[in-house]
Amino acid sequence: MSLLRPLDPKFPIERQLAIEAAPVVLVNVFTLDKADEQSFLKIWQDDAAFMKRQPGFISTQLHRAIGDSPTYLNYAVWESTKAFVAAFTDPEFQSKLSAYPASAVAAPHLFQKVAVPDICVA
Numbered sequence: 384m385s386l387l388r389p390l391d392p393k394f395p396i397e398r399q400l401a402i403e404a405a406p407v408v409l410v411n412v413f414t415l416d417k418a419d420e421q422s423f424l425k426i427w428q429d430d431a432a433f434m435k436r437q438p439g440f441i442s443t444q445l446h447r448a449i450g451d452s453p454t455y456l457n458y459a460v461w462e463s464t465k466a467f468v469a470a471f472t473d474p475e476f477q478s479k480l481s482a483y484p485a486s487a488v489a490a491p492h493l494f495q496k497v498a499v500p501d502i503c504v505a
Contacts, residue, residue, distance in 0.1 A: 390490040400464060407461050407495055409457070410491070411457040412489070413456075415455075427457070431443055437469070439462035
């Protein structure tokens with residue numbers, strides 16, 4: 384991966400990783416050159432298969448932006464930040480990051496569900 388860019392520069396994911404929370408949702412927005420799209424998809428699939436085998440992984444879904452822009456959004460649910468950190472910092476996973484195309488920029492951020500009365504539950 385050529386670059387990690389914070390989704391929220393005031394509170395980047397590196398700071399979020401130290402907060403114990405459960406469950407958590409990883410939202411990761413990827414931008415890349417159109418020419419790198421197929422290699423990105425193959426590498427992401429391999430990474431997702433690795434994550435799927437990790438303790439605390441619940442689910443993931445990849446979304447592509449509508450139109451010609453190869454912008455992707457990954458939504459992954461984890462039992463806790465602790466489980467996500469263990470998987471993300473695993474040396475096997477870390478070694479995979481260099482396989483991403485040089486044009487790929489990731490903007491990861493962790494979230495938790497919010498209850499809004501009469502609308503949704505947490």
